[in-house]
Amino acid sequence: MSDVDLRARIPADVETPDRLLFNLTTRQVAILATAGAIAYLLFRTLLDVLPMPVLLAGLVPLLGTATVLALGRRDGLSLDAWLLAAVRGSRTPRRQVPAPGGVLKTPRWAPALTSAEGELTPPTPLRLPARSIATNGVVDLGGTSAALVAVSTVNLGLRTPAEQAALVGAYARWLNSLTAPVQIVVSTQRVDLAGHAQRIADAADLLPNAALADAAADYAEFLLDLEDERQPLWRTVTIVHTATGARRDQDALRAAEHTAGALQSLGASTRVLDGPAVAAVLAAAVDPYTLPVPGERALPDEPITAEEPS
Structure with missing residues (x-):
């Protein structure tokens, strides 16, 4: 070529x-x-x-x-x-609470809620587009189901013109294969280097070699300085597939898996998000200024348990 x-x-x-x-x-x-x-x-x-x-x-x-x-x-x-x-x-009411079954009336014996401006009005149910998130990552939007795919980026600037043409052609084939609307969301979030530096500093104390421990401590300090001076960011790309009909959950998942496989041929890392990952993505979307919580996030209707102290 x-x-x-x-x-x-x-x-x-x-x-x-x-x-x-x-x-x-x-x-x-x-x-x-x-x-x-x-x-x-x-x-x-x-x-x-x-x-x-x-x-x-x-x-x-x-x-x-x-x-x-x-x-x-x-x-x-x-x-x-x-x-x-x-x-x-x-x-729009100012006070809304998650109450799928409706807000219960306050008992007569309960004191009225007041503030500096006077008595507060009763809260109203919070209506969100997403009704539930399944463990497989399918989001119920009320008659419509959505599945999310996390995709990494590909650097075209480091490729030859022939390789760029091949990548653009593969991307065009994926676009032409779509049979339903998709949403491509590109977002930028802060990188939590402080937590990473703390983990490195904690592990440095356990290293048997003093030179390695000093190098790890210096690297942790470098990460802290980098966060203070540069405030690094990382970019995320999420593709949302929606489907309707009686088999909308299966159709949305099938479309997401097709997208993950098609974009892997471009050299991108792809993953169909499961329930906890989807919950984390939605939480980051509504609160982009807060650093993401480490570990998996529980689903909205999933009980949270803790290990018993030994």
């Missing part, structure tokens, strides 16, 4: 909506057109009733509000979507 230049220009935001008219998106055109139609109807209806200055003074705020909603942005969202999220957030 001859060397091929595989360079391609990829837009920074692949989810940018298409421009429909005058460099405006469909959403912006719809907002402006609706506001313009309402303003025109009001103008034609009230033209013979109100003086022209008063009529224009009443229509300017309407058109100005529509323009701000259509063109304004805040926190990376369009202003209309941001306002809609703000309204939903203001109407």
Whole structure:
């Protein structure tokens, strides 16, 4: 195979909506057109009733509000979507608790919950998209099942153009083999070097050779300095397969296993996540600023036991 230049220009935001008219998106055109139609109807209806200055003074705020909603942005969202999220957030109860069977009423003899602002309202059930996580890693989304695959990255920059073409072709074959939508999540988390350094320091005291013990202690100090100065990060790639129907659990797992096998041919390390691993991934997604807990995480409905002290 001859060397091929595989360079391609990829837009920074692949989810940018298409421009429909005058460099405006469909959403912006719809907002402006609706506001313009309402303003025109009001103008034609009230033209013979109100003086022209008063009529224009009443229509300017309407058109100005529509323009701000259509063109304004805040926190990376369009202003209309941001306002809609703000309204939903203001109407959402502040106190929610996990209660699949509903929140039990407080007994009459129990004292009322109060705070500095007064009496607290009773909590409401917390509704999450994921209803349960099976031991095999399948997530029940209520009519839809999802299976997760952890994938490592592959460095294309160190490959020859022919090898890059082969990898891109294999990746394209995997994309063409998909029969259902998938989600590829790329996230970045902090690396816990302090815990690793502590384990090395503890093991250094048990080494019989003094030179090896000193080298291990120096390496532990190096890791601590690296965490303080650089704050290293590690990147995770997770692919989510969903399925519906009577055999949705089996179909989601089968699709995840197919993806794991297909991407292994690219040289990536893949693994279909089981229940504890899926629980850890979801916990890290909702709290990305906290270091992951070492060891396996228990499932939401799994009892936690401890070893009896000897």
